Amino acid sequence: MGTNGVVADALRLARRVREDAGLALLRADLGPMAAAVLNEHLGGEVRRRPVAELHELVDEDLAALRAAGVDASRTARAYCDQWRRDGVLVRAPAPGARAETYELSASAEAAIRFLMHGDHPRATVTRPRLDTVSTQISRLARDCDPTAAGRLHALRAERAALDEEIARAEAGDFVPVDGPEAAERLTEIVSLAEEVPGDFARVRAEILALSRSLRERVVTLDSSRGEVLDDIFRGVDRIESSEAGRSFLSFHQLLTDPDSCARLDEDLESILDRDFATRLEDADLRFLRCWRPALTRESTAVRRTMTGLSRSLDRFVRSRAFEAHRRLGAELAEAQGLAARLAAQAAPQARLDLDLELTSVPLTSIGAWRLRNPADTAVVEEITVHEPTALDLEEVRRVVRASEIDLVELIDAVDAVLEERGAATVAEVLAAHPATQGLASVVGLLLLARRRGQEVPGDETVTWRTAGGAERSARIPRFLFTNRTEKSGDA
Numbered sequence: 001m002g003t004n005g006v007v008a009d010a011l012r013l014a015r016r017v018r019e020d021a022g023l024a025l026l027r028a029d030l031g032p033m034a035a036a037v038l039n040e041h042l043g044g045e046v047r048r049r050p051v052a053e054l055h056e057l058v059d060e061d062l063a064a065l066r067a068a069g070v071d072a073s074r075t076a077r078a079y080c081d082q083w084r085r086d087g088v089l090v091r092a093p094a095p096g097a098r099a100e101t102y103e104l105s106a107s108a109e110a111a112i113r114f115l116m117h118g119d120h121p122r123a124t125v126t127r128p129r130l131d132t133v134s135t136q137i138s139r140l141a142r143d144c145d146p147t148a149a150g151r152l153h154a155l156r157a158e159r160a161a162l163d164e165e166i167a168r169a170e171a172g173d174f175v176p177v178d179g180p181e182a183a184e185r186l187t188e189i190v191s192l193a194e195e196v197p198g199d200f201a202r203v204r205a206e207i208l209a210l211s212r213s214l215r216e217r218v219v220t221l222d223s224s225r226g227e228v229l230d231d232i233f234r235g236v237d238r239i240e241s242s243e244a245g246r247s248f249l250s251f252h253q254l255l256t257d258p259d260s261c262a263r264l265d266e267d268l269e270s271i272l273d274r275d276f277a278t279r280l281e282d283a284d285l286r287f288l289r290c291w292r293p294a295l296t297r298e299s300t301a302v303r304r305t306m307t308g309l310s311r312s313l314d315r316f317v318r319s320r321a322f323e324a325h326r327r328l329g330a331e332l333a334e335a336q337g338l339a340a341r342l343a344a345q346a347a348p349q350a351r352l353d354l355d356l357e358l359t360s361v362p363l364t365s366i367g368a369w370r371l372r373n374p375a376d377t378a379v380v381e382e383i384t385v386h387e388p389t390a391l392d393l394e395e396v397r398r399v400v401r402a403s404e405i406d407l408v409e410l411i412d413a414v415d416a417v418l419e420e421r422g423a424a425t426v427a428e429v430l431a432a433h434p435a436t437q438g439l440a441s442v443v444g445l446l447l448l449a450r451r452r453g454q455e456v457p458g459d460e461t462v463t464w465r466t467a468g469g470a471e472r473s474a475r476i477p478r479f480l481f482t483n484r485t486e487k488s489g490d491a
Helices: 002-019 021-027 031-042 051-067 076-085 106-118 127-143 148-170 179-220 225-241 243-255 258-272 275-279 282-318 321-343 393-403 407-421 426-432 439-452
Strands: 089-093 100-104 454-465 471-481
Touching: 002 021, 021 031, 021 106, 031 051, 031 076, 031 100, 031 106, 051 076, 051 100, 076 089, 100 106, 106 179, 127 148, 179 275, 179 282, 243 258, 243 282, 258 282, 407 426, 407 439, 407 471, 426 439, 426 454, 426 471, 439 454, 439 471
Parallel strands: none
Antiparallel strands: 089 100, 454 471
């Protein structure tokens, strides 16, 4: 390859140093601080935390670091925002919840793992590692052999070796692995196991990138709706049939197999109960005990991501939202083309004899925009801690009621009416207990009726008062409550 190869490698590595978030974290002035903080809260058993929770935890760490002399003048929110912009943290919606979460990016996780293990480097030239490589080579050679004779020869050799092991065990002619050798093999297991969680972040990033590319294709392709649907379905298949998708689905299938998980848990417990396991550090022992459940949670989260992306792509096309994106893209391209042609004929300051149609969008000069520097709002002063005061529960209830339907109140109202008459419609419940939240109370009762009641023929009129005192009425389907509503189920 010669000199040209060296130049190409140098340019490629220089670009990676500039663009890789993990390497940028290592170069940062406060990189060690960030690595220690993020590893503590996102690098162990918990790999994902709600945004507000991480802010609170990091604030506590920052206070301790400042007391130790570290110049960490910004708030936890400011640091987390910066880490997100740098690609160290990934912010995403929490599965099944409204809140968003933070997790480490794949590159940041690799960089932090490199730093954390630098103080305690693991021996790389060990017999367990060689045995692992040799076993995988033998197994791959057997599995990729296209001939029946070759595969049978390998299987019979494995069976002969296994029969020999069984014969020695039956005769009591064996020595259990213990002491340094067993500890060395267990250390190798820890080293391999630590690499697995980081793979999930890479798989998720690859799947998200593939989903974005599919959406771009749908928007840019000039095809009919049927052709677009076919492309989407092929795209969904592409997500699961990609290299990352296939590898993950095979891994996920293994993790979701009850028998495999039970055997793995039993084997780990058996190993960790041995005396040689005490040679491991406490952090490694905790890691191994929580390893399989943590993998199951992460695998399930990635699977939800794949399913969610597939459904999102399908909805994107079926709702015809892509057509609006296409029209907007076409109009923008047309406007840019017209502007380019006009620029060759008229100066930017020239007055044009052109009337624009009325629009609700205010037209202002870009030069009139005022740019805002986010650093101007950063809090650099020392945080003032105030003594907690008594919580006004009534005020909290008022605030909650202003933004949410008070289902607890509605459930109590339904239960009270059912205790008196045994059955009641929505209108009868409202007649006995007027809608204190106006239309929200009516909507809440309808939701409860769909869950707990049964629909009967006909409809009925319900009334309520608005916040301003005006009376309103509406016709709604007739539902009948017949059973007591459980608070725990709907509140």
